[in-house]
Structure formats: structure tokens, C-alpha cells
Amino acid sequence: MNIHIDMAYKSLNKIHEELCGDKVEILHTKDSSILILADGMGSGVKANILATLTSKILGTMFLKGATLDNCVETIAKTLPVCQERKVAYATFSILQVFNDGEAYLAEYDNPSCIFIRDGKLVPIPQNIREIAGKKINEWRFHVKEGDALALICDGTIYAGPGELFNLKWTWDSMADYTLKAARTSSSAARLATMMVDACNDLYGGRPGDDTTAAVMRISSKKLVRLMTGPPLSPEDDAKAVRQFMEGDAYRIVSGGTSAEIVARTLGKEITTETDTASLDPEIPPISHIDGIDLTTEGVLTLSHTLKILERYINDDDLDEVFFEELDAENGGAMIARVLIEDCTDLEIILGTAVNAAHMNPSLAFRLHARNQLIEYLKELMEKIDKDVTIYTY
Numbered sequence: 001m002n003i004h005i006d007m008a009y010k011s012l013n014k015i016h017e018e019l020c021g022d023k024v025e026i027l028h029t030k031d032s033s034i035l036i037l038a039d040g041m042g043s044g045v046k047a048n049i050l051a052t053l054t055s056k057i058l059g060t061m062f063l064k065g066a067t068l069d070n071c072v073e074t075i076a077k078t079l080p081v082c083q084e085r086k087v088a089y090a091t092f093s094i095l096q097v098f099n100d101g102e103a104y105l106a107e108y109d110n111p112s113c114i115f116i117r118d119g120k121l122v123p124i125p126q127n128i129r130e131i132a133g134k135k136i137n138e139w140r141f142h143v144k145e146g147d148a149l150a151l152i153c154d155g156t157i158y159a160g161p162g163e164l165f166n167l168k169w170t171w172d173s174m175a176d177y178t179l180k181a182a183r184t185s186s187s188a189a190r191l192a193t194m195m196v197d198a199c200n201d202l203y204g205g206r207p208g209d210d211t212t213a214a215v216m217r218i219s220s221k222k223l224v225r226l227m228t229g230p231p232l233s234p235e236d237d238a239k240a241v242r243q244f245m246e247g248d249a250y251r252i253v254s255g256g257t258s259a260e261i262v263a264r265t266l267g268k269e270i271t272t273e274t275d276t277a278s279l280d281p282e283i284p285p286i287s288h289i290d291g292i293d294l295t296t297e298g299v300l301t302l303s304h305t306l307k308i309l310e311r312y313i314n315d316d317d318l319d320e321v322f323f324e325e326l327d328a329e330n331g332g333a334m335i336a337r338v339l340i341e342d343c344t345d346l347e348i349i350l351g352t353a354v355n356a357a358h359m360n361p362s363l364a365f366r367l368h369a370r371n372q373l374i375e376y377l378k379e380l381m382e383k384i385d386k387d388v389t390i391y392t393y
Contacts, residue, residue: 001101002221003145004344005033006385008189009214010196010318012155014043015206021047022153022212025059028385032098034062037151037214039110041089047210050079054090062096068106068138069131076132093151095216097143105149107137111157114150114175116182121175147218148182148191155211156195159202169202187341188215193318223247224343226335228254228298229351229370230261231393240393241265244349245291250342252335253289255298258351263289270295280330294338296331302373304332305339309380312340339381346381348390350374 009024021043027034038054040047054075061071079089091109105113105124115122127138143149157171174195181194195213203211227244231237241262244251253259263270266289273285283304284297296302308326315322326337339346352371378388 001099001144003099003101003143004219004221005097006188006217006219007033007035007215008187008192009035009037009212010189010192012196012200012203012207012211014155014208014210015203017044017210019045019048020212021051021210022155023048023051023055024212024214025055027059027063029063031100032096033216034059035095035151035214035216036062036092037110037153037212038090038092039153039210039212041091043210046089050089053079054092058092058094062094068094068136072108072131072134072136076134091153093214095149095151097216097218101142101144103141103143105137105139105141108134111152111154111171111174112137114152114178116148116179117144118146119179119183121179143218145218145220148178148188149216150178150191150195151214152195153210153212155207155209156199156213158209159199159211160208161202161204174199186217188217189312189318190323190341191215191217193320193323197320219344221344222342223249223345223347224252224338225249225347225349226252226254227258227262227349227351228302228374230255230257230353231351232353233393236393237261238265240349240351243391249347250293250338251291252294252296252338253292254296254302254331254335258298259287259289259295262292266291280328283330283332286331286334294331294334296335299370299373301331301335302377304330305335306373306376306380308333308336309339309377309384312336313380313383339386340384343381343386345387346378346389348374348378348388350390350392352392 007026011020011022013020021040023038025036036055036058038051040051057075058071093110094106096104112124125139128135157174159169177198178195181191185191192213192215196211199211225244231240253262259270268290270287270289272287287295289295326333381388
């Protein structure tokens with residue numbers, strides 16, 4: 001199968017707690033992707049430690065090829081049982097999807113995985129077996145393009161007003177909301193954020209429990225091709241454009257000279273966006289070339305794209321403000337949105353002719369040379385599991 005696996009999560013700490021009692025691990029093997037959610041009993045430091053131990057044990061052992069039986073037995077021997085409640089201190093969900101589409105789900109005392117396919121909820125069958133005294137639900141199945149799966153903890157299904165639990169907000173309520181949210185989101189990060197933000201709203205901004213949604217989305221491979229900078233030799237202009245236009249891809253031209261080369265080679269005209277309602281005073285306007293999906297200014301626009309990518313990678317608490325910035329109708333945000341939500345493979349056609357304007361030492365954020373900026377873009381994209389290839393001219 002030619003699938004891409006996108007994984008992300010968002011958590012809320014219980015009010016007045018500095019640490020979250022939930023822990024998520026996102027892991028990759030050579031032939032699979034693994035998503036683990038562990039929920040420590042209670043909240044605060046103790047819950048955080050126990051959830052971390054559970055997720056780390058599961059993740060480390062799974063990466064080394066251990067069976068679920070061995071993993072659970074190790075956890076049972078490592079973590080104590082609450083003497084008062086007579087239950088384990090940490091519950092967990094494990095979702096592993098292989099590159100060929102084969103999938104494995106294991107759940108221990110967490111709310112059931114929310115599985116969406118073709119715009120409908122797919123019920124998780126009950127295949128219970130006991131391992132080391134713990135009743136584990138296991139399911140082996142196959143995913144397909146368009147599937148969305150969400151691992152959730154108790155805090156997502158009992159969200160209520162203030163610091164109280166609301167027993168009217170149930171798994172069905174969370175699943176119905178997730179189903180609707182999945183129709184208006186394309187990335188795992190956006191869906192996880194929407195789910196947890198909905199819970200936070202129900203809690204009135206004062207979560208009564210640690211709240212986490214860990215999302216996996218299955219999509220087809222999507223190639224984005226970015227052309228920026230004029231080739232070192234003008235004789236290579238046509239060759240660079242031919243490579244840029246090959247096959248099926250979402251095409252972005254970034255840079256005024258690059259746009260002129262593409263338009264001239266294709267025999268097309270360039271028109272510049274003049275809608276003042278969509279103009280950003282800090283970012284040059286986009287342009288249009290027939291047959292090209294997105295045409296933007298170069299260095300300043302790409303620099304804004306990099307800032308958004310940096311925040312996406314480094315911010316552990318993405319929120320509505322971030323996604324409003326991502327959805328902005330300026331060139332930098334539009335490139336970032338495509339790269340984050342619609343791209344699995346990025347090919348960059350990089351012209352290496354020197355633009356004297358880029359050598360101005362007063363320009364901030366890696367503007368000294370285009371190739372440095374592109375290398376940094378490659379670095380950031382690889383951090384979010386995108387395959388990047390650079391072709392230089």
C-alpha cells in the first residue's frame with residue numbers, strides 16, 4: 001500500500017497540576033508506526049511517573065520486537081497495584097500500523113479507540129484475553145486511505161463544567177464530535193487539538209482531569225514540488241522548469257525571478273493578488289500563474305513559513321491561535337499549510353544563482369543565503385516525518 005501515517009497528540013493537565021498524568025509515545029520502526037497512550041492513576045507527579053514508565057516500557061519493548069504478553073508481564077512486575085482500589089496504576093492503548101496497511105490495536109482499561117472510516121464510526125470488536133491478570137482487548141485489522149483513529153483517556157469522556165465531571169458527556173458524545181471534526185480537518189495535529197479544545201470548553205477552562213487525544217490519520221502519498229531561485233546558468237532555466245512540471249504534484253513557485261522563469265518557459269502571464277482584504281503588510285502578496293498551484297515572493301515569505309513550522313514542531317500546546325495563523329491567506333501560511341497538512345514528500349528545485357539582496361547582514365532569520373534557508377526547511381520537514389529531496393541547478 002502507498003500510505004502515509006500522520007500522528008499527533010494534545011494533552012491538558014488537570015487544573016493546579018504542573019505535570020500531566022497522561023503520556024504519549026510516537027515511534028517508528030522500519031516497517032511500522034506506533035502510537036501509545038498511557039494514563040496514570042490519579043494526577044500530578046505520581047500519575048506522570050507511572051504513565052511515563054508504562055509508555056516507555058511498552059515503546060522500548062515494542063521497538064525491540066517483544067510480544068504484548070512480554071510487555072504486559074513486564075509492566076505488571078514493574079508497576080504497583082493500588083491497595084485501596086485494587087487496580088493498576090496505569091492504563092494504556094497501543095496502536096501499531098504497518099506500511100502494508102496491517103494494523104494492531106491493544107487496549108487496557110482506557111476508553112475504546114475512536115475509529116472513523118468513510119465518514120462513519122467503526123465499532124471496535126471485543127476480543128478480550130487475560131495477560132498477567134489484566135484483561136486486554138486486542139484487534140488485528142487493516143487500515144485504508146482516509147481512516148482516522150483516536151486513542152483517548154478518561155478525561156475526554158467525562159468532561160464537564162468547571163472542575164466537575166459531567167456524566168452526560170460520554171464516549172458516544174466524544175466520538176460524535178470527533179466524527180464531525182474529522183470532516184473539517186486534514187491533519188492529525190488539527191484533529192487532536194479540536195478534540196481536546198472541545199473538552200477544555202466543557203471543563204470551562206478548568207480541567208477536572210488530565211485530558212489527552214492521540215490521533216493517527218491514514219492518507220495517500222502526496223508530492224509537493226517547490227521551485228525557488230534562478231539556476232546558476234540561464235541555460236538550465238528550461239530544464240529546471242521541465243523537472244518542476246513533471247508528473248502529478250502540488251506545485252509552488254517561491255521568488256519573483258523564479259516566477260518569471262516559470263511563466264516565460266510555459267508561455268504564461270503572471271498576475272499579482274490585489275485584494276486588499278487578504279494582504280498582510282509584513283508578507284508580500286501572492287501571484288498567479290496558470291497551471292501553478294501557488295506562487296509567492298521568495299525569501300521573506302519562506303522565512304514566515306519556517307517560523308510557522310518551528311512553532312508547529314516546538315510548541316507542545318498548539319491551540320486555535322496557531323491554526324488561525326496557519327489558515328491565514330498569506331503566502332507564508334499557505335505554504336506552511338500545504339507542507340504540514342497535505343504533503344508527504346517534498347521535492348525542492350533549488351536555483352543557486354546568488355541574489356545580492358539576500359547577502360544583507362541586517363536581514364534576520366537565516367536570510368543570508370537561499371541555500372541555508374532551504375537546508376533549514378529540509379531539516380524542519382524531516383522532523384515531521386516528511387521525505388525531502390533537493391535538486392540543485
